[in-house]
Each structure stands twice: as structure tokens, then as C-alpha cells.
Amino acid sequence: MMKRTRLIAALDTQSLDQARDWAETLDGHVDAIKLGMEFTYAQGLKALRDVAGQRTLFLDLKLHDIPNTVAKGLASLAPVGASLLTIHASGGAAMIAAARQAIDAAYPPLHRPILLAVTVLTSLDENALHEIGVNATPREQVVRLGRLAMTSGADGLVCSAEEIAPLRDALGSAPVLVVPGIRPAGSEANDQKRIMTPRQAAQAGADWIVVGRPITQAADPAEAAKAIQIELASA
Numbered sequence: 760m761m762k763r764t765r766l767i768a769a770l771d772t773q774s775l776d777q778a779r780d781w782a783e784t785l786d787g788h789v790d791a792i793k794l795g796m797e798f799t800y801a802q803g804l805k806a807l808r809d810v811a812g813q814r815t816l817f818l819d820l821k822l823h824d825i826p827n828t829v830a831k832g833l834a835s836l837a838p839v840g841a842s843l844l845t846i847h848a849s850g851g852a853a854m855i856a857a858a859r860q861a862i863d864a865a866y867p868p869l870h871r872p873i874l875l876a877v878t879v880l881t882s883l884d885e886n887a888l889h890e891i892g893v894n895a896t897p898r899e900q901v902v903r904l905g906r907l908a909m910t911s912g913a914d915g916l917v918c919s920a921e922e923i924a925p926l927r928d929a930l931g932s933a934p935v936l937v938v939p940g941i942r943p944a945g946s947e948a949n950d951q952k953r954i955m956t957p958r959q960a961a962q963a964g965a966d967w968i969v970v971g972r973p974i975t976q977a978a979d980p981a982e983a984a985k986a987i988q989i990e991l992a993s994a
């Protein structure tokens with residue numbers, strides 16, 4: 760039997776009250792919450808645990824710097840107790856390896872977060888890659904960076920649903936695949952370019968999907984999350 764695809768709600772807001780409100784409203788309807796740079800820069804690290812409480816927390820700060828700075832940055836995040844953390848795979852092999860070492864050294868063995876390497880942002884298409892000097896399709900670049908990240912010590916990858924199959928072909932079942940750029944049928948793409956529905960992502964084999972605005976901007980966020988869970992369960 761295929762493992763269940765789990766749902767992460769991206770709580771993108773500067774407001775502590777709003778984040779708390781969404782977290783409570785979504786209890787029982789999502790498997791984890793994600794807080795990122797918008798919330799953390801506005802409210803600071805202590806507020807992350809205030810919002811998360813006992814919930815599974817994905818802290819998405821997408822670190823990308825020289826190896827020493829990323830390693831020390833990750834060590835500074837240890838008190839937050841996040842279950843998933845992100846770095847950018849394009850920081851290179853030495854940066855990813857330094858991140859791995861920092862997590863192994865600074866986090867208690869039983870509470871080590873899943874280290875995720877972001878491959879190619881879901882807001883980028885082939886043209887945008889060409890503009891930054893990458894002459895490859897998103898799929899080729901995701902597989903290239905995915906392989907680099909996994910051999911350098913990442914536990915998993917962030918990619919769009921379009922790249923799940925090629926990543927599984929190249930790397931097998933080992934990488935934890937976390938997939939944003941998810942849009943239920945009929946919802947707006949916003950700034951996302953490589954999108955798929957929850958059902959498509961589940962059928963492709965995503966371990967987790969990340970959904971922000973289709974839940975948080977819905978008239979009834981709990982209902983929106985419930986509908987996505989039903990879609991995932993029927994995939």
C-alpha cells in the first residue's frame with residue numbers, strides 16, 4: 760500500500776494572533792503547520808513555539824549562505840524544536856554537508872529535524888531558470904540538485920509535483936519529498952508556476968504537500984483543509 764500523503768498548512772502572516780487563530784482552526788485537519796520568513800522576521804523565534812505548541816512544526820527559512828554561516832544559523836535554530844527545516848540545495852555540496860553536521864551536532868538525537876533541500880522554487884519556470892544562467896529544464900535542474908543534496912547529507916527535497924516521478928526514478932524512495940505549488944482545481948495560481956492538484960501530487964507519491972493561500976485565504980480554512988484531506992485520501 761502506498762503511504763499516505765500528509766498535509767502541511769503554510770501559515771504565511773506577520774501576525775501572531777492570525778497565526779495562532781489559523782493553527783487552532785486547522786487542528787485535526789492538517790498534519791503539520793509551516794511558519795516561514797514572513798512570520799519569523801515579524802515575530803521572532805520565541806513566537807514560533809507559542810504558535811506551534813505540541814503541533815508538528817515545519818520551520819521554513821531556506822538558509823543559503825557560506826557553509827559556516829548556514830551551520831551556525833541552524834545551530835541557533837535548535838531551541839525552536841522544529842520537525843522540518845529548509846536550506847537551498849543551490850548553496851552547494853559543502854554548504855549542505857555543513858548543514859548536516861550542524862544538525863547532527865546541535866540537535867538531540869531523538870529530536871533531529873528532517874533536513875530538506877529546496878531544489879528549484881515552484882515559482883520558477885524554464886524561462887526564469889534561463890534568466891539566471893541555468894540552461895536546463897526545471898526537471899533536469901531539480902534532479903541534478905536533488906542528487907547533489909542527497910549525496911551531501913540532506914534527508915529530503917522540496918520540489919514541485921512535476922518532478923516527483925523523475926526524482927523517484929533517479930534517487931528511489933529514500934528522499935522525503937515535500938511538495939508546494941499545490942492548487943485544488945479551480946483555485947488561483949498566484950505567483951506559483953509549477954502547480955498540481957492535491958490528488959495529482961498524492962498519486963505521484965508526495966510524502967507531504969504544502970498548501971498556503973488556498974487554505975488561509977478560503978472563506979472557511981478548516982473546510983478547505985478538510986476538502987484537501989478528502990482528495991488526498993481518495994488519490
Ligand SMILES: O=C(O)c1cc(=O)[nH]c(=O)n1[C@@H]1O[C@H](COP(=O)(O)O)[C@@H](O)[C@H]1O
Nearest residue numbers: 769819879880881917939940969970971972
Ligand atoms: O520551501 C517551501 O516551502 C517552498 C518552496 C517552493 O519551491 N515553493 C513554495 O511555494 N514554498 C513555500 O510553500 C508555500 C506555498 O504557499 P501557497 O502558494 O500560498 O500555497 C509558501 O509558504 C512558500 O514559501
